[in-house]
Amino acid sequence: MKLQPSLYYSHTLINQTVVTGDYVIDATAGNGNDTSYLSSIVGSKGRVYSFDIQSAAINNTKKLLSERKQLDNVTLYNCGHENIGKLIKEKITCAIFNLGYLPGQDTNKNIITHSDTTLRAIKACLKLLKKNGLVIIVLYYGHPGGQQEKNDVINFASKLNQKFFTVLKYQFINQINEPPILIAIQKKKDEFI
Amino acid sequence: MKLQPSLYYSHTLINQTVVTGDYVIDATAGNGNDTSYLSSIVGSKGRVYSFDIQSAAINNTKKLLSERKQLDNVTLYNCGHENIGKLIKEKITCAIFNLGYLPGQDTNKNIITHSDTTLRAIKACLKLLKKNGLVIIVLYYGHPGGQQEKNDVINFASKLNQKFFTVLKYQFINQINEPPILIAIQKKKDEFI
Numbered sequence: 240m241k242l243q244p245s246l247y248y249s250h251t252l253i254n255q256t257v258v259t260g261d262y263v264i265d266a267t268a269g270n271g272n273d274t275s276y277l278s279s280i281v282g283s284k285g286r287v288y289s290f291d292i293q294s295a296a297i298n299n300t301k302k303l304l305s306e307r308k309q310l311d312n313v314t315l316y317n318c319g320h321e322n323i324g325k326l327i328k329e330k331i332t333c334a335i336f337n338l339g340y341l342p343g344q345d346t347n348k349n350i351i352t353h354s355d356t357t358l359r360a361i362k363a364c365l366k367l368l369k370k371n372g373l374v375i376i377v378l379y380y381g382h383p384g385g386q387q388e389k390n391d392v393i394n395f396a397s398k399l400n401q402k403f404f405t406v407l408k409y410q411f412i413n414q415i416n417e418p419p420i421l422i423a424i425q426k427k428k429d430e431f432i
Numbered sequence: 433m434k435l436q437p438s439l440y441y442s443h444t445l446i447n448q449t450v451v452t453g454d455y456v457i458d459a460t461a462g463n464g465n466d467t468s469y470l471s472s473i474v475g476s477k478g479r480v481y482s483f484d485i486q487s488a489a490i491n492n493t494k495k496l497l498s499e500r501k502q503l504d505n506v507t508l509y510n511c512g513h514e515n516i517g518k519l520i521k522e523k524i525t526c527a528i529f530n531l532g533y534l535p536g537q538d539t540n541k542n543i544i545t546h547s548d549t550t551l552r553a554i555k556a557c558l559k560l561l562k563k564n565g566l567v568i569i570v571l572y573y574g575h576p577g578g579q580q581e582k583n584d585v586i587n588f589a590s591k592l593n594q595k596f597f598t599v600l601k602y603q604f605i606n607q608i609n610e611p612p613i614l615i616a617i618q619k620k621k622d623e624f625i
Contacts, residue, residue: 241564242600255433371433371434401608405434406604407602413591413592
């Protein structure tokens, strides 16, 4: 078996964490792949809250979910993920972030995620997490602005109090083309942070 | 499920890679736990070559294997792992290194692994690896000399040519007590390096 690239490893971690009936967040809907994957796991009694600031992303996600008959347990928000704290009240077992820009040839690569809104969204998700729940962040950073966001996210995560969180960095270190880095933050206690 | 500490994750990777009949190396027998785990997987048609420079480690390993009736498919070498290149000729699917010192209260913590012999052993194992085989290195570095060895191993691994190897670093980044870092090197091609 091949060592799993970060994107695949994010699904392995989701699969080990999320079960039927859970509430979960896709903080960057993109083309809908993670939303669809989460929808298939949480089933009819669970729910996926899926955010994207770009309407192209929300449309792509809606199309994919429609084709796969998965719209029933997904709520799509066409707004930035910095609104998660305001909009979501349920406790969650998982939130996933794919940071960078919307994948695909036709999309606007000038629209990228930014540290300030990203960190606000991550903090909101950490508050909503149940014990042993995971915030998973896949960091693409080859684009302009990507290095800054990567550094800010890793710096934030590495300072989280180890009494409350465990932070894993999963990274391929001999690749020229800056493959994505995965950060997984697991909550150790149910109490408020 | 909890995020797996590096030591457990090394067993997950072994489990995904090693099958019955394989030849494998435990480059740091220590108290014999990895040798025993590998022995249970490779079975009677495979073989574990297990090295340790300390006779206390070889004795502990022999005792554990004897209790578990696992001596038949293990060859124990009471010498430094820098001799791997000279002593082992078979192609292997996995080699595991636990770098630092022999765990346990009664052992001599002055006897630690060192960069020069460690790197010689890692290079020998990389040559012996089959395609998709893994060299797994669990780096303990809290002891004197540990930081230097850690830096040397990571520096070496991060410079391996991506045409021939994929190098994963699996690390917990918000812990005060320097938990071990796992490095996994996977060979991508069968040819000699």
